[in-house]
Amino acid sequence: MRPIIVIVVSSPNYLRTREQPRSPSDLLAHPCIRVRLPNGALYWWQFEKGGQPIQIDVDGPITLDEASLARMAVLEDVGIGFFMESDVQGDLAAGRLVRILEDRTPPLEQLCLYYPSRRHSSAAFKAFIDLARKFAASTTATA
Structure with a gap:
């Protein structure tokens, strides 16, 4: 990140x-x-x-x-x-x-996303989590 x-x-x-x-x-x-x-x-x-x-x-x-x-x-x-x-x-x-x-002004701690585990998450929420994971993976690879 x-x-x-x-x-x-x-x-x-x-x-x-x-x-x-x-x-x-x-x-x-x-x-x-x-x-x-x-x-x-x-x-x-x-x-x-x-x-x-x-x-x-x-x-x-x-x-x-x-x-x-x-x-x-x-x-x-x-x-x-x-x-x-x-x-x-x-x-x-x-x-x-x-x-x-x-x-x-040193760098801030990296941001984290905390959410409750749910069996029936909405499609929009699942899409957001997938996007956040892809973004995190891409920024880690380029850092």
Whole structure:
């Protein structure tokens, strides 16, 4: 499996006028794009250093529940964002975004799917499980 990597990013232009954060607590002095979870709770940004987890409740001018909108806000210099690396990989490669606090955002544990064993699962559920297994097998082979 390929690891899921969550990263902190900003636009290069944003950093031209502000000091780059050196630690997660430095983010408290910056406008950050907040994320609202499907249950309505605000997502606390998660970091790690030397095996010690750190969670920061960032503050910022806007709160969004859609990664593409948050990405656009960061590209427009509204503030700093927290994304899955795969969502902003093209922007990083093109130099539109830069990573911040790279040593504080290690890969997340791989995802697992837990479900109760059922004799009479629906066809749709069985198809989903088969697709998940094929995806897992293909990503393991390419990693």
